[in-house]
Amino acid sequence: MSAVADGCLRVPVLLPPVWRALPWRALGAAAGAGLAAAAVARLVPGGPDPAFALVLLRCAAVAFALGLAFLLDDPARHITAAVPTRRAVRTGLRMALAVPLAAVCWTVALLLIPGRTRPPAGDVTLEAAVLAALALTGAAAAVRCTDEPQPGAAVAVTSAAGTALALLLPERWALFVAAGSPDWAVAHQRWAALLALTVAAGTALLPEPLRRGPSLALRPPH
Amino acid sequence: MSTVIDKAPAVAAPVRTGRHSAAAVLALARFEARELLLQIPVFVFFLLYIGHALWKLFLPGDGMDDYPALQSVDRSSQSVLPFLAVAVLMCVNVAALRSRRHGTDGHFDVLVMEPWRRTVAHALSVVPFAAVTALVVAVQFGRAALKPGAAGHGSPAELAVGPLVVLLAGVLGVLIARLCPSIVGGPLFIVVGFATFLTASVVTGEKEHWLNWLYPVVSENGADPIPSDLLGRPAAWHALYLLGLTALLLCAAALVSGGRTRLLKALTVVALGATAAGIAGQSPGHEARLTAARTQVNRTPGRFQSCVVHGRSTYCSFPEWTGWRDDWARVADRVQRLAGGGAGGERLTIRQRIPLIYDLSSDAALTPLSTPGEVTVGTRWGGSRVPEFAVGVASVLVAGDEQAVSRVCDARVITVMWLALAAQDDPAAAFRAVRLDDSTAGSALALAPTEPVPMSAEQTRIVRELLRQPRYSVTARVKAHWTELTSPKTSEARVAELLGVPGAADGARNGSGKGADEGAWCQQ
Incomplete structure (x- = not known):
């Protein structure tokens, strides 16, 4: 109990340094790219059709997720591993700071799509949330399983490749379904299930491991 | 104490790096290629690519791919290339930035190898992957070309697109790493580029030919194969464009990393010229001329075809499809042998035709012919196209010509379908294959080379029953009652009686035989 209270007390002290240590360049580049993709909808003469608007929103969601993949990059990782505040708290704090920013960016991206052609906002937000959660979970997994201080690039590449792979899924398990498709509702049940799994896995990966796991022959890009 | 040196110290001659630098570049490229293979995205995507190709090669097909038209096969494998390219681009990009990320750039500065050679080595690390792609493409195409039923001509330029796109992706990844040495560059570039x-393509509406062909992969799948000279794809120019662009981007990456040798500059100029020539060659769209040529072949195919007489009938095909005439003859003869009356001895003309298409990615239907005794056959064969062609032959035998077939909405459908299906090796499987919804009960459209034949639920039941009976007994009855069976006035119940099929179990089912849906098909 005292440990938890201690952690809570330390949070206000930790906030400024964690805020400064966020990988602002990567986050900024991703946010810029995502918002630019969504802004295209305003520039297309005659307004985008619903299918195009959906693809633009998905591009924005992937871009934001790629930015979040860099969130846990910490060049000083080998030093901060020894501080008394546990990693779960530090990582949680980073996420707590970045997720509202991502939410704001996503809302702006949604509003950039003209209302007539905007896909169902709740469902697309679910997709974006899953992509973001997958990227964050990937980052947490990379931090937990490797010694790399800045695994963001590897996580981003793997997330982007995974997204491309999801496009190849057979129709039965399709995730990226077209706007107005009869499979839309079923696909979004899959997205919801994926979100639950990802959040559970991500939470399990937050604490520092007690011992080092086996190393793989295959590796994420390093 | 001091020492007097009366002779200047011998200074070693500067190390000449010229001869060994190529070997060093190759050694680094080999190392980077192995690193690249072990990266998860590249490994997974290439594993999937090769696995998919092997699965297609060794899985016993349903006969649909036994008669490949090589001018379509050569570009059919291009649609998966963007995925390979994405994986290669991102991983090469990350690999080229590894030293920066790990802060070892400074260490490399003291090495003999210049940074631009390091850049070239990173780009060359993609070559083994391009070679694997080339191998897969070659095996896929070779397998299709060696099938006994292969028709048409493949284009080496179309086959070269696969390895060239992989190379281009790798070189682009290196160039991005040199131009924008930020770790977020590669993946974001993919999203922004996409x-x-x-x-x-949305703004221009995909109508700008020259803009479409600037994309690395222009796969244009969807339409049935057409003769090679009507394709209108500037494949060779496009391959030159890809090659030139790859070389140009490689030279640009080397120049950005500080390469200034004369050879590099000369290569840049040559690559620029090749790219420009490729773009200039592929850009003019000959839409009007192509459409005119396709329209002419669509309207008067006979002028472009050669014909051969097999038995009673004449078989006309485009020059690239002459090998399939024997297969058509076998099917047409078997159908005709089952027919009675004058139809059994009718001289048919089997004519190969192509639909009128304006681009290669949209399919179009063939309009029925009005010449009596002339049957259409398409540019695909094998699998379900065999019973479909048999339906075409049988309906011309029963109705006289193809335009009359579209008005057949009576009991003659039973005769048509039985003739077509009884001539197949496996009538039950052909029955399923030829129907649009793959069903064996209820009403459905039966496919044919031109207009589909609508079948009601009752007609379906009678045909199904007929196919269960021994063929020789039905054949005898069909020949005996041919005139009545091919008359539009004969009712379904009468046809069933003539052919020895018991009536439906209950009267209600008989009455509901003509559902609303086939009524709608028949009125169209």
Whole structure:
């Protein structure tokens, strides 16, 4: 109990340094790219059709997720591993700071799509949330399983490749379904299930491991 | 104490790096290629690519691919290339930035190898992957070309697109790493590039020929094969464009990393010229001329075909499809042998035709012919196209010509379908294959080379029953009652009686035989 209270007390002290240590360049580049993709909808003469608007929103969601993949990059990782505040708290704090920013960016991206052609906002937000959660979970997994201080690039590449792979899924398990498709509702049940799994896995990966796991022959890009 | 040196110290001659630098570059490229293979995205995507190709090669097909038209096969494998390219681009990009990320750039500065040679080595690390792609493409195409039923001509330029796109992706990844040495560069470039391509194609409506062909992969799948000279794809120019662009981007990456040798500059100029020549060659769209040529072949195919007489009938095909005439003859003869009356001895003309298409990615239907005794056959064969062609032959035998077939909405459908299906090796499987919804009960459209034949639920039941009976007994009855069976006035119940099929179990089912849906098909 005292440990938890201690952690809570330390949070206000930790906030400024964690805020400064966020990988602002990567986050900024991703946010810029995502918002630019969504802004295209305003520039297309005659307004985008619903299918195009959906693809633009998905591009924005992937871009934001790629930015979040860099969130846990910490060049000083080998030093901060020894501080008394546990990693779960530090990582949680980073996420707590970045997720509202991502939410704001996503809302702006949604509003950039003209209302007539905007896909169902709740469902697309679910997709974006899953992509973001997958990227964050990937980052947490990379931090937990490797010694790399800045695994963001590897996580981003793997997330982007995974997204491309999801496009190849057979129709039965399709995730990226077209706007107005009869499979839309079923696909979004899959997205919801994926979100639950990802959040559970991500939470399990937050604490520092007690011992080092086996190393793989295959590796994420390093 | 001091020492007097009366002779200047011997200074070693500067190390000449010229001869060994190529070997060093190759050694680094080999190392980077192995690193690249072990990266998860590249490994997974290439594993999937090769696995998919092997699965297609060794899985016993349903006969649909036994008669490949090589001018379509050569570009059919291009649609998966963007995925390989994405994986290669991102991983090469990350690999080229590894030293920066790990802060070892400074260490490399003291090495003999210049940074631009390191850049070239990173780009060359993609070559083994391009070679694997080339191998897969070659095996896929070779397998299709060696099938006994292969028709048409493949284009080496179309086959070269696969390895060239992989090379281009790798070189682009290196160039991005040199131009924008930020770790977020590669994956974000993919997203931004994808959105840009998409926006460009939406804004221009995919009508700008020259803009479409600037994309690395222009796969244009969907339409049935057409004769090679009507394709209108500037494949060779496009391959030159890809090659030139790859070399140009490689030279640009080397120049950005500080390469200034004369050879590099000369290569840049040559690559620029090749790219420009490729773009200039592929850009003019000959839409009007192509459409005119396709329209002419669509309207008067006979002028472009050669004909051969097999038995009673004449078989006309485009020059690239002459090998399939024997297969058509076998099917047409078997159908005709089952027919009675004058139809059994009728002289048919089997004519190969192509639909009128304006681009290669949209399919179009063939309009029925009005010449009596002339049957259409398409440019695909094998699998379900065999019973479909048999339906075409049988309906011309029963109705006289193809335009009359579209008005057949009576009991003659039973005769048509039985003739077509009884002539197949496996009538039950052909029955399923030829129907649009793969069903064996209820009403459905039966496919034919031109207009589909609508079948009611009752007609379906009678045909199904007929196919269960021994063929010789039905054949005898069909020949005996041919005139009545091919008359539009004969009712379904009468046809069933003539052919020895018991009536439906209950009267209600008989009455509901003509559902609303086939009524709608028949009125169209």
